[in-house]
Amino acid sequence: MTLDMSVRLGGLSLHGPVLAASGTFGYGTEVPLLERRALGGMVSKGIFLKPRQGTPPPRIAETPSGMLNAIGLQGPGADALVRDYAPQWAKWDFPVLVNINGESAAEYGELTARLDGVPGVAGFEINISCPNVEQGGMYFGNDPRAAAAVTEAVRKRTRLPVWVKLTPMVSDIGVIARAVEAAGADALSAVNTFVGMSIDLNAYRPRLSFRTGGLSGPAIRPLAVHLAHQAARAVDIPVVGVGGIMTAEDALEFLVAGCSAVQVGTATFVNPNAIAEVHDGIAAFMAAKGFASLADLPRYLPRD
């Protein structure tokens, strides 16, 4: 039996359901050892219009089954992305979405306009959920009106697929999900990192220079599965599950919980070939269960 691992979602055709999550794959030009045949798509490291230096070290701290990071969206800015990376993406056989950031809705719109139509840019993932920037970031993601305003500002500037990456740091993710759906989002990525803090008991201060960081890794997976499921129940657009996926079983939990695809992030830090192993494990599961395509996978998605 031929397995069909392809997915159509949010305006894109992917040859597999596993994407590389933003901030865990650079601009796709690193990550040796990965078998790229397995990559359904890639979301770039988050970018602002202008170059950013990021936060001072220490930027990461290991925690039980997880890690905290506060990189601060270090990046070269839109012009360098267009010059150095997009031409390479244009030659690849999987789509690249650019994770876009701004300090105001207008700035998101301006960045979108700069990147729209650039060969190699297949779509946008709006980051309204970064916990590690002083201005913007998560602020937009926990206010439905601000989230919708950013989504509209991007939507007006492009006909490419627009995904919105949601923050888990909200009391009802469904409210935000519905707000950005109404504002024109084609898909949701759920979820970004949780805000956390860890203390250095020798220095009597936080282990990260930014004080707080975003928690990722297996520690957050059950929380992320729940939030992705809640988002999927709230909207009609597809949801891409993300949060602590290390194995195919982890990815399948998100898929059964109502997601159309998944993103693998922190796992790539530990195992550069993690994405391929997740992809192959999903295929093996489908074959063992007798599913011919991902659409056949049962979804647990009761409607309210």
Next chain:
Amino acid sequence: MESGLLLHDAPLTAAREVARGMWVLSFEAPEVAATARAGQFVNLGLEGFLLRRPFSVYRAEGERIEVVLKAVGAGTQRLVSMRPGDVVSCLGPLGHGFDFGGRGSWKTAVLLSGGLGVAPMPLAARDARAAGLQVTWVHGARTADELCSESDGDDVIMATDDGTSGFAGTAVAAAPDADVILACGPNRMLAAVADRWPEAQAAVETYMGCGTGVCLGCAVPLARGGYDRACTEGPVYRAGDID
């Protein structure tokens, strides 16, 4: 993608204590042993810990690589309590190492280390000798029993902060000048190195996530402003370029 990077399980073959609490662990990793250059590192994964731990390749001989460490946290505690045959996941060799071939006029090399900064030095000595350089090691530590004594028959100068062995003072103060200075140790020591020899090659130690350039966790502040990645542009820098 073309790269010399390898990912293998590596069994522990031996362990020896080279200073108080400082252990050299030997792992069977033939391909890494054959290709690692001085200053490069491996990122070791342990069952039960999410992130890998980066270690300079201390020696690479035959089928084996060595790393040197102290038990400072749960991960390094686990490593020093491993038994022969126990396995780590070894990703490497990683990073840009020391440069020995830049100028044909180089005749002498000083390998300057503080404490665990000895980590890249045996391989540096090997590669420096292979490049035809006369090698002098300078080992620094707080006190005599924390000094790593390995120096492979080259000239060696010891320095201790408390004067219990060799020169009383810092390794930087004890070191002679040379055509090429290779340094590794605490940030304060590397700053003193940069003051005396801005052209020295300094290997930095940082927190690290992936080791492969994607997480941006191992940021090194640069004198010209901004940061780059210890795992990819480093871990060896021109000493004067580090802020």
